[in-house]
Amino acid sequence: MGRLFTVIHALGLMLVVFSIAYLLPAATALIYGDYLLLWDFLLTMLWTFSAGMLMWLATRRYKGELSIRHGYLLVVAMWTAMPAFGAIPLLMMIHNLSFTDAYFETMSGMTTTGATVLVGLDNLPPAINIWRHELNWLGGMGIIVLAVAILPLLGIGGRQLFKAETPGPMKDSALTPRISETARNLWVVYAGITLGCILALKAAGMNWLDAICHSFAALSLGGFSTHDNSVGYFNSPLIEAILIVFMLIAAINFATHFLAWRGKSLKVYLLDAEAIATIALILGSCVGIGAFLWWQGTYPGFWTALRHASFNLVSMATDCGFASQDFNQWPIFAPLWMLLLSSIAVSSGSTGGGIKMIRTLVLVKQAGREFLKLLHPAAVNPMKIGGHVIANNIVFAVLGFIFLYFISIASLTFALLISGLDFISSFSAVIACINNAGPGLGVVGPASNYQGLTDFQTWVCTTAMLIGRLEIFTVLILFTPAFWRR
Numbered sequence: 001m002g003r004l005f006t007v008i009h010a011l012g013l014m015l016v017v018f019s020i021a022y023l024l025p026a027a028t029a030l031i032y033g034d035y036l037l038l039w040d041f042l043l044t045m046l047w048t049f050s051a052g053m054l055m056w057l058a059t060r061r062y063k064g065e066l067s068i069r070h071g072y073l074l075v076v077a078m079w080t081a082m083p084a085f086g087a088i089p090l091l092m093m094i095h096n097l098s099f100t101d102a103y104f105e106t107m108s109g110m111t112t113t114g115a116t117v118l119v120g121l122d123n124l125p126p127a128i129n130i131w132r133h134e135l136n137w138l139g140g141m142g143i144i145v146l147a148v149a150i151l152p153l154l155g156i157g158g159r160q161l162f163k164a165e166t167p168g169p170m171k172d173s174a175l176t177p178r179i180s181e182t183a184r185n186l187w188v189v190y191a192g193i194t195l196g197c198i199l200a201l202k203a204a205g206m207n208w209l210d211a212i213c214h215s216f217a218a219l220s221l222g223g224f225s226t227h228d229n230s231v232g233y234f235n236s237p238l239i240e241a242i243l244i245v246f247m248l249i250a251a252i253n254f255a256t257h258f259l260a261w262r263g264k265s266l267k268v269y270l271l272d273a274e275a276i277a278t279i280a281l282i283l284g285s286c287v288g289i290g291a292f293l294w295w296q297g298t299y300p301g302f303w304t305a306l307r308h309a310s311f312n313l314v315s316m317a318t319d320c321g322f323a324s325q326d327f328n329q330w331p332i333f334a335p336l337w338m339l340l341l342s343s344i345a346v347s348s349g350s351t352g353g354g355i356k357m358i359r360t361l362v363l364v365k366q367a368g369r370e371f372l373k374l375l376h377p378a379a380v381n382p383m384k385i386g387g388h389v390i391a392n393n394i395v396f397a398v399l400g401f402i403f404l405y406f407i408s409i410a411s412l413t414f415a416l417l418i419s420g421l422d423f424i425s426s427f428s429a430v431i432a433c434i435n436n437a438g439p440g441l442g443v444v445g446p447a448s449n450y451q452g453l454t455d456f457q458t459w460v461c462t463t464a465m466l467i468g469r470l471e472i473f474t475v476l477i478l479f480t481p482a483f484w485r486r
Contacts, residue, residue: 004070004073005059005061005062006059006062006063006066006070007066007070007073007074007077008055008058008059008062009055009056009059009060009062009063010066010074011052011055011074011077011078011081012051012052012053012054012055012056012057012058012059013052013056014052014078014082015048015049015051015052015055015081015082015085016049016052016053016056017052018048018052018082018085019045019046019048019049019052020045021134021135021138022041022042022044022045022048022089022131023045024130024131024134025037025041025089025127025128025130025131025134026038026041026042026045026127028126028127028130029041029125029126029127031126032125032126032127034125034126034127037093037125037127037128038127040089040092040093041089041127041131044085044088044089044092047085047088048085048088051085069483072474072477072478072483073478075470075474076466076470076474076475076478079110079111079466079469079470080466082110083103083106083107083109083110084103084106086106086109086110086131086135087099087102087103087105087106089128089131090102090105090106090128090131093125093128094118094124094128098455100455100458100459101117101451101458103462104117104450104458104459104461104462105117105118105132106135107462107465107466108224108438108462108465109132109133109135109136109139109222109224110135110136110138110139110469111139111353111436111465111466111468111469112136112139112140112220112221112222112223112319112351112352112353112436112469113222113223113321113353113432113433113436113437113438113465113468113469114136114217114222114223114224114320114321114322114436114437114438114439115321115432115433115438115439115444115449115450115461115465116224116449116450116451117449117450117451117453117458118449118451119228119449119451120228121225121226121227121228122226122227122228122233124226126209129209129213129226130209130212130213132213132224133212133213133214133216133217133222133224133226134216135222136216136217136220136222136223136224137194137216137217137219137220137222138220139220139222139469140190140216140219140220140221140222140250140351141186141187141190141220141254141351185258186254186255186258189254189257189258189261190219190254192261193219193246193249193250193257194215194216194219196246197214197215197218197219197242197246198211198212198215199211200242200246201214201215201239201242201243204236204238204239204242205234205236205238205239206234206239209226210226213225213226214226214231214243214322215246217320217322218243218246218247218250218320218322219246219249219250219351220250220351221247221250221251221318221319221320221321221346221350221351221352221353221436222320222321222351223315223319223320223321223322223437223438223439224321225322230322230323230324230446231243231311231315231322231323231324232323232324232325235324237307240307240310240311240324243311243315243322244310244311244314247314247315247318247320247322248279248282248314248318250318250320250350250351250352251278251282251317251318251319251345251346251347251350251351251352252269252272252275252278252279252347252350253272253274253275253347253348253349253350254349254350254351255349256268256269256272256275256347256349271386272347272386273361273385273386273387274347274348274357274358274361274385274386275347277357277360277361278345278346278347278357281317281341281344281345281357282313282314282317282318282341282345285313285317285337285341286306286309286310286313286314287306289309289313289334289337289338290302290305290306290307290308290309290310291305291306292309292331292333292334293305293308293309293330293331293334294306296331298330298331308324308325309334311324312324312325312327312338312446313334313337313338313341316338316339316341316342316437316439317338317341317342317345317346318345318346318352319342319346319352319353319354319435319436319437319438320352320437320438321432321437321438321439323439323446325446326445326446326447327445327446328441328442328445328446328447329447335441339428339431339432339437339440339441342354342431342432342435342437343355343431343435344356344357344359344360345357352435352436353434353435353436353437353468353469354434354435354436354437354468355401355402355405358385359398359401359402361385362383362385362390362394362395362398363398363399363402365383365384365385365390366383366395366398366399369381369383383395401471401472401473404472404473404476405434405472408434408464408467408472408476409427409430409431409434412430412434412460412463412464413426413427413430415460416429416430416457416460416461419454419456419457419460420454421443421453421457422442422443424441424442425440425441425442425443425444428440428441428442428444428445429442429444429450429453429457429461429464430460430461430464432444433461433462433464433465433468434464434465434467434468435468436465436468436469
């Protein structure tokens, strides 16, 4: 029981830190002269701060280091509690918005899914749009990583949290000796690239609000927009090109970006087999789908087809979720290929979701090993990726993850089907949510949103977002009897 109070103690501190995030939308409301929203955000900030401080003070006797088990519990608790507090401003400021829809919106923001239930985004107050996109940006690198950089200063170690939340190879390879320094370095790189995106979009013709919001969404691969027509609102090849570049940057492991920055060399990217596979697969698919759409007569010219295919495919493949066209109307092969890429294309340690490219490479290599074993049963064939030997225990962990990934997709799809939603909408909604990709097909396609779902269907999609963002194991392990045994 004492360890549970330690979790509550840490969660209280995180809520205190999270309350600082309300300052940005409050400042935005002040700049735009919306004083009612200003006080609403300040009031919500006070409530969040007070709740966190009360939890922290009530459990201060239990301050201490978290075990790995309770690190997982804290991660899930944080990712379910913070969207609830983040939903308060939406409930206060948007009329007739239910708690279900408000929670879905903030969960979508924090998990960088980018699915929305809101319409009339063009007319939302700037402070609300900034808040939605700030949730994207904070969730992108992971609020846990931010907390890891701060909590050691407050007496709570963070390595277990970092391990529980961060996907892929970053789990076991620190970039610096101290985990707090690693987290801070990752945030510096993340913030620096975001600033570069803001300036590029402003130079391309966006106003400051749109540039900041779309940069937050691009680097987090969150996909929220300030317009109902998403990036299609701008109808600008230059803006689309800039966003493609930054979405691809965000799809690569941020540890690789940090190492390139620290070493002042781009060679590190050539040594990252996962990054090379990610870029090659996405760019190759852009050309292929562009040619396919031109061949099918969807667009009159190849370059027009390539433009629209490239932007929307990169957006879906990187799990961002921007849209410039209603790809729901394209020949079915193209959007289904894009959904497949959303499952496998991005690198581990990026802000994207899905299986991740490193696991895809492991599966491909393992299939090759099995073929060789059939032909040469006695052969010794260690798995290597990028010159590094992959241990068998990692291969087994990947196979376990893939099994749970597909079982989760099947279970959640059946849940939507039994609720009355059609198959294409059900399947694509689950794929889009569990991969944190945003728009699906059918009634949840890019020309519409998730507003038409029932409350039950909305909660199913919310669950898919959470499971996908925390990479399945972190959530499902809480439902195993062994987790709760001493």
